[in-house]
Amino acid sequence: MQSTEPYKGVRDFYPEDKFYLWYILDTFAKTAQSFGYEEYDASILEPAEMYKGKTSEEIINEQAYTFVDRGGREVILRPEMTPTVARLVAGRRRELGYPLRLFSNPNCFRYEKPQRGRLREFWQFNADMFGMSGVEADAEIVALGYRCLMAFGASADMFTIQINSREVINEMLDKYAVPAENRSALLGVIDRKAKMPEGEYLEKIQKLVPSQQGSECVQSALNFLNEYENIAQHPSFTALLTLLAAQGITNVVVDPYMVRGFQYYTGFVMECVDTDPANRRALFGGGRYDQLLTLFGAEPVPTVGFAIGDVTARDFLETHNLLPKYTPATRAMICYEGVEKSARAQQLATDLRAAGMNIAVNATGKKLGDQFKSAEKLSIPFCIVVEESGFTVKNVATRESAGAATSQDCVSLLQ
Amino acid sequence: MQSTEPYKGVRDFYPEDKFYLWYILDTFAKTAQSFGYEEYDASILEPAEMYKGKTSEEIINEQAYTFVDRGGREVILRPEMTPTVARLVAGRRRELGYPLRLFSNPNCFRYEKPQRGRLREFWQFNADMFGMSGVEADAEIVALGYRCLMAFGASADMFTIQINSREVINEMLDKYAVPAENRSALLGVIDRKAKMPEGEYLEKIQKLVPSQQGSECVQSALNFLNEYENIAQHPSFTALLTLLAAQGITNVVVDPYMVRGFQYYTGFVMECVDTDPANRRALFGGGRYDQLLTLFGAEPVPTVGFAIGDVTARDFLETHNLLPKYTPATRAMICYEGVEKSARAQQLATDLRAAGMNIAVNATGKKLGDQFKSAEKLSIPFCIVVEESGFTVKNVATRESAGAATSQDCVSLLQ
Numbered sequence: 001m002q003s004t005e006p007y008k009g010v011r012d013f014y015p016e017d018k019f020y021l022w023y024i025l026d027t028f029a030k031t032a033q034s035f036g037y038e039e040y041d042a043s044i045l046e047p048a049e050m051y052k053g054k055t056s057e058e059i060i061n062e063q064a065y066t067f068v069d070r071g072g073r074e075v076i077l078r079p080e081m082t083p084t085v086a087r088l089v090a091g092r093r094r095e096l097g098y099p100l101r102l103f104s105n106p107n108c109f110r111y112e113k114p115q116r117g118r119l120r121e122f123w124q125f126n127a128d129m130f131g132m133s134g135v136e137a138d139a140e141i142v143a144l145g146y147r148c149l150m151a152f153g154a155s156a157d158m159f160t161i162q163i164n165s166r167e168v169i170n171e172m173l174d175k176y177a178v179p180a181e182n183r184s185a186l187l188g189v190i191d192r193k194a195k196m197p198e199g200e201y202l203e204k205i206q207k208l209v210p211s212q213q214g215s216e217c218v219q220s221a222l223n224f225l226n227e228y229e230n231i232a233q234h235p236s237f238t239a240l241l242t243l244l245a246a247q248g249i250t251n252v253v254v255d256p257y258m259v260r261g262f263q264y265y266t267g268f269v270m271e272c273v274d275t276d277p278a279n280r281r282a283l284f285g286g287g288r289y290d291q292l293l294t295l296f297g298a299e300p301v302p303t304v305g306f307a308i309g310d311v312t313a314r315d316f317l318e319t320h321n322l323l324p325k326y327t328p329a330t331r332a333m334i335c336y337e338g339v340e341k342s343a344r345a346q347q348l349a350t351d352l353r354a355a356g357m358n359i360a361v362n363a364t365g366k367k368l369g370d371q372f373k374s375a376e377k378l379s380i381p382f383c384i385v386v387e388e389s390g391f392t393v394k395n396v397a398t399r400e401s402a403g404a405a406t407s408q409d410c411v412s413l414l415q
Numbered sequence: 416m417q418s419t420e421p422y423k424g425v426r427d428f429y430p431e432d433k434f435y436l437w438y439i440l441d442t443f444a445k446t447a448q449s450f451g452y453e454e455y456d457a458s459i460l461e462p463a464e465m466y467k468g469k470t471s472e473e474i475i476n477e478q479a480y481t482f483v484d485r486g487g488r489e490v491i492l493r494p495e496m497t498p499t500v501a502r503l504v505a506g507r508r509r510e511l512g513y514p515l516r517l518f519s520n521p522n523c524f525r526y527e528k529p530q531r532g533r534l535r536e537f538w539q540f541n542a543d544m545f546g547m548s549g550v551e552a553d554a555e556i557v558a559l560g561y562r563c564l565m566a567f568g569a570s571a572d573m574f575t576i577q578i579n580s581r582e583v584i585n586e587m588l589d590k591y592a593v594p595a596e597n598r599s600a601l602l603g604v605i606d607r608k609a610k611m612p613e614g615e616y617l618e619k620i621q622k623l624v625p626s627q628q629g630s631e632c633v634q635s636a637l638n639f640l641n642e643y644e645n646i647a648q649h650p651s652f653t654a655l656l657t658l659l660a661a662q663g664i665t666n667v668v669v670d671p672y673m674v675r676g677f678q679y680y681t682g683f684v685m686e687c688v689d690t691d692p693a694n695r696r697a698l699f700g701g702g703r704y705d706q707l708l709t710l711f712g713a714e715p716v717p718t719v720g721f722a723i724g725d726v727t728a729r730d731f732l733e734t735h736n737l738l739p740k741y742t743p744a745t746r747a748m749i750c751y752e753g754v755e756k757s758a759r760a761q762q763l764a765t766d767l768r769a770a771g772m773n774i775a776v777n778a779t780g781k782k783l784g785d786q787f788k789s790a791e792k793l794s795i796p797f798c799i800v801v802e803e804s805g806f807t808v809k810n811v812a813t814r815e816s817a818g819a820a821t822s823q824d825c826v827s828l829l830q
Contacts, residue, residue, distance in 0.1 A: 002465060002711050004506030007490060010458035012503055015517070018454045033744040034768045036775025038793075039433045043425035043536045044459065044522075050417060067482035070526050075422060088427055091419030097792025101745075101775060102430070107459075111485050121458045136757060136778035246758060247765065296417050329448040330516075342551060343661060350662065353449045360451025360516060363551035377512030378453075 009112070009120030016326045016379075021123065023324065024313050025105040028125035031148045032103040035140065037127055040102050042084045044109070048074035050083055063110040077109035081126040081307070082264070082292070089130055090296035098131030098301075117281050117311055125313075128305030135236070138268045138288060139243040141304045145272060145284050146249050148308065152322050158275055159283060159316070162255035165268045166287070168234045169259070176224050182208045190228070191259045231256050240268065264289040270306065279319040284308035328379050331414055332393075333360045335371040336386035345386045351407035357414060372396065384410055424527070424535030431741045431794075436538065438739065439728050440520040443540035446563045447518040450555065452542055455517050457499045459524070463489035465498055478525040492524035496541040496722070497679070497707070504545055505711035513546025513716075532696050532726055540728075543720030550651065553683045553703060554658040556719045560687060560699050561664050563723065567737050573690055574698060574731070577670035580683045581702070583649045584674070591639050597623045605643070606674045646671050655683065679704040685721065694734040699723035746829055747797035747808075748775045750786040756801045763801065766822035772829060787811065799825055 006012050013021055029039065048066045051059075065077040078084060081104055089096065107123050114120060127144055129137055142161060149159055173183055186208040193201055206221040215223065231237070232254035244252055258271050267288030274283060286306020293301050317323045332352070336345050345361055352359045360380065362371045368385060375383050375396050384404075385392040393413040394401040404410045421427050428436055444454065463481045466474075480492035493499060496519055504511065522538050529535060542559055544552055557576060564574055588598055601623040608616055621636040630638065646652075647669035659667055673686050682703030689698060701721020708716050732738045747767070751760050760776055767774045775795065777786045783800060790798050790811050799819075800807040808828040809816040819825045 002502075003462070004502050004711050006458060006502075007460045007462055008486070008488065010460055012458075012506075013456035014503065014507070015453035015455055018456050021456070022454070033773045036745040036748065036773060036795075038430035038743050038745065039437070040430055041428035041433050041436070043421060043427075045422045045425055045524075045536065047418070047422055065482075065484070067480075069480070071423070073423065087417075087419050087421075088429065091427070092429070095792070097789040099775070099777060099779060099789070100793070109460075121460065132779055134778060134780070136776070140776070140778075243761075247761065296419050328453050330451040330453065333451065346658075346662065358448045358451060360514070361551070361555070362514060363549060363555075364514060364547055365549070374512040374514070377510070378515070380451075 007120075009114035011119065011121070015328060019326050019328075020314065020323065021310060024310050024317070025123060025125060027151045028127075028148050028308070028313075029103065029105060031151045032101075032125075032127050032144065034147075035101065035144050037101040037103040037129075037144075040085065040088060040104050041106065042078075042088065042104075044077050044107065046076050046078050046084060046087075048076040050087065051076060051079070059110065063112055065109045065111055078106065079110050080108055081106045081124060082128075082289075082305070083295070085126065085128055085305075086292045086295060089301070090293045090298040093293070093298050093301070096130075099137070100130040101127075102130070103127040117315055119311060123310040124307050125310075126305065126307045128303060130301050130303050132304075133290070133302035135239045135243060137302070137304050138240055139247075141286060141306055142240070142244055142252060142270055143247055143249055145270070145286070145306050145308070146244075146251075149272070149283070149316070152317055154316075154320060154322060156249075156251045158320050159251065159272050160275055161252045161270055161272045162258045163237065163240065163252060163268060163270045164231075164255055164258050165234070165236060166265050167267045168231055168236055172224075172228060172231065175227075176209055176212070176220070178209055187259045190257055193257050228256055236268075264292055266290045268304075272308075274316055274319060276319050279315050281312055281315065283312055283316055326379060327381070330358045330360050330378070330380050332357065332382035332384050332410075333362050333371070333375045333378070333380045334384045334386065335362045335368055335375075337365065337368055339365065341386045348384065348386065348391065348407050348410065352410060352414070355407075355411045357411070382414055422535075424529035426534065426536070430743060434741050434743075435729065435738065436725055439725050439732070440538060440540060442566045443542075443563050443723070443728075444518065444520060446566045447516075447540075447542050447559065449562075450516065450559050452516040452518040452544075452559075455500065455503060455519050456521065457493075457503065457519075459492050459522065460490050461493050461499060461502075463491040465502065466491060466494070474525065478527055480524045480526055493521065494525050495523055496521045496539060497543075497704075497720070498710070500541065500543055500720075501707045501710060504716070505708045505713040508708070508713050508716070511545075514552070515545040516542075517545070518542040532730055534726060538725040539722050540725075541720065541722045543718060545716050545718050547719075548705070548717035550654045550658060552717070552719050553655055554662075556701060556721055557655070557659055557667060557685055558662055558664055560685070560701070560721050560723070561659075561666075564687070564698070564731070567732055569731075569735060569737060571664075571666045573735050574666065574687050575690055576667045576685055576687045577673045578652065578655070578667060578683060578685045579646075579670055579673050580649070580651060581680050582682045583646055583651055587639075587643060587646065591624055591627070591635070593624055602674045605672055608672050643671055651683075679707060681705045683719075687723075689731055689734060691734050694730050696727055696730065698727055698731055741794060742796070743794050745773045745775050745793070745795050747772065747799050747825075748777050748786070748790045748793070748795045749799045749801065750777045750783055750790075751801035752780065752783055754780065760801045763799065763806065763822055763825065767825060767829070770822075770826045772826070797829055 059079050064079050069075050104126050109121050112118050189204045209221050209224045211217045212220045237254050265287045269287035271285045272283040284306050288304045290302050292303050334345050349359045349361050383394045391404045392401050393404050474494050479494050484490050519541050524536050527533050604619045624636050624639045626632045627635045652669050680702045684702035686700045687698040699721050703719045705717050706715050707718050749760050764774045764776050798809045806819045807816050808819050
């Protein structure tokens with residue numbers, strides 16, 4: 001006998017599950033549209049070679065779903081959307097209008113051990129803007145992330161947006177003459193500061209930051225760290241924070257120790273964290289990646305973007321009790337006993353649908369009590385009983401009922 | 416250099432393409448919801464063994480995307496949705512309420528030679544009702560298919576819904592004592608009647624319909640065909656056509672020669688064809704498949720359903736000139752020269768968004784003429800120029816413009 005379980009690590013979406021997935025993705029979509037973003041999409045199937053050098057090696061080598069098709073092509077189920085949007089923009093770089101604002105709600109695939117917050121298939125809202133290089137563009141992407149969470153009814157104390165800047169960091173690394181081959185390791189140490197003792201941290205930094213003229217080795221590292229700790233004062237952050245504050249967005253902090261991993265960031269980077277310690281995973285992340293299109297041989301176009309997954313978003317909403325109650329699309333089920341009432345039931349359904357209502361008809365001929373139980377199981381708020389003459393509108397939850405002589409009376413009672 | 420082409424046989428959806436895909440699928444969704452259908456979904460990844468014996472052998476052996484995952488599981492990219500919805504319902508058969516109306520807009524995958532109307536990835540609206548066995552359920556599925564096309568602004572003369580019935584055919588095959596092993600071949604001959612000369616057709620029928628007592632072989636075949644031609648008079652069709660006519664649906668004909676291929680149909684079957692000879696492919700197909708859940712070892716539940724693909728739907732809409740003009744979600748782009756206007760531009764954007772409008776801001780600092788050209792490329796209907804004092808609202812297409820002193824004036828001009 002065939003199992004009714006889905007494939008490992010993916011989800012089935014019964015109507016209630018689909019309602020929540022849809023609620024989350026549609027809230028993102030509507031917020032993005034309010035900022036002028038337009039929806040794009042693509043197939044989940046992409047040529048596998050497209051990801052080489054673009055996505056982290058861990059994803060490609062250990063987590064990607066790749067296979068060879070019947071024609072010998074190496075295909076991948078997209079593990080993320082950024083290379084795809086870069087492909088689309090690079091493909092029509094000259095025909096498109098800028099600033100080009102794009103969003104999508106793709107499903108992505110990673111072969112991971114399923115656990116809380118990690119599944120093999122997840123949806124991920126992606127928003128990207130192409131063609132604006134100034135701090136206004138950075139501010140807009142932060143504001144869009146902020147508004148995406150606020151649109152669920154969140155308050156600003158529920159999350160913090162941490163920002164940093166690859167550009168500011170590089171400026172400092174240049175100043176301290178950190179050799180190119182040390183930079184990635186140095187940022188790795190900084191990223192893990194909280195996870196090691198102070199002494200070990202300092203020791204590791206010393207090995208990667210060269211001695212400055214006239215300074216001892218330890219002093220150079222201390223100078224570097226002292227200045228690094230204060231990068232929040234850098235004018236590029238001040239300009240960004242000022243623009244955001246003017247829009248009422250103040251839960252943004254410069255975090256020198258937040259250094260996002262993806263190699264394609266070139267300017268500001270951001271990560272949003274839940275302030276509730278019960279939910280420690282990052283909510284969204286993004287930043288500026290001005291070299292993205294060069295992967296397709298196109299001239300660089302200034303680009304900022306961010307992404308947030310449906311699973312982490314739902315964890316946030318559950319943590320803060322922000323998920324709405326499930327309501328089906330169906331407003332009422334028309335119930336009747338006796339086939340002679342069938343024509344009146346159908347006519348009532350037609351009338352109510354014409355008034356913009358979603359109406360199911362129960363033509364099973366079962367007892368009315370059984371029909372009411374079905375409506376309850378389906379979470380349908382109202383039943384309308386076709387009587388010998390007229391109708392009775394019943395509220396399924398409260399069991400209150402009211403008589404209705406005509407279709408129009410039913411419309412009024414259902415509103 | 417990396418190509419910007421998508422994987423062979425699949426589509427990229429730039430905003431205009433996504434607009435049309437969305438328009439088609441959302442029209443189906445809203446129509447289904449008006450009949451009380453609720454949306455479900457599932458992963459595109461399914462255990463490969465689930466399709467064995469359920470989907471046509473051609474699909475499984477020649478067209479399915481199957482591969483082995485990193486854990487040794489055989490996985491398939493779903494080629495159709497029906498086995499999945501059966502799996503979901505079988506998995507929670509007792510908890511669900513009936514009649515259970517479900518719809519979905521999944522993407523499905525088939526490894527085919529790409530050509531007009533056939534792609535390797537397509538979307539397919541699926542609607543199914545579980546738990547109603549009467550002719551009312553059959554009529555509802557026909558009516559839903561009809562309303563799905565009418566919702567695009569189609570008229571009833573643009574398409575014909577052909578119906579037939581596996582049950583009625585079986586009744587006749589029993590009456591003529593056609594052996595079980597001949598039935599599939601006989602239906603195959605009937606299905607191809609139009610494609611062969613009359614003599615050849617009769618000869619093939621003779622070989623498959625046994626001689627009746629007291630009749631010659633040719634006479635038995637002629638008797639069978641004569642009765643078969645007249646199956647439209649069968650009372651089960653009369654009841655169905657009467658219910659549909661009461662709802663104003665009259666473009667439905669019994670076609671004895673329409674015998675849908677999928678093995679799981681057990682009762683009425685339907686297929687919708689475009690009346691325009693320029694578009695010959697079937698628009699939607701479906702019927703009754705009461706044994707569907709038994710594939711998962713569950714007790715049978717009466718089931719009717721149908722499906723229609725996005726590609727064939729779009730071909731229909733294009734043939735009859737029913738596609739709407741593309742309009743982006745964005746209503747206006749705020750334009751300005753000079754960074755000193757940035758704060759007023761942002762404030763205007765915030766005000767217009769609060770009034771429910773989708774507003775992009777052009778903070779590139781380019782010349783206004785270049786900004787207007789961008790808006791035109793993006794098909795954004797209005798530009799709002801931030802002036803030294805107040806604003807100018809420009810209609811991008813007509814080039815008409817009007818002054819506005821406040822945000823509220825802009826709102827009025829954009830409505």
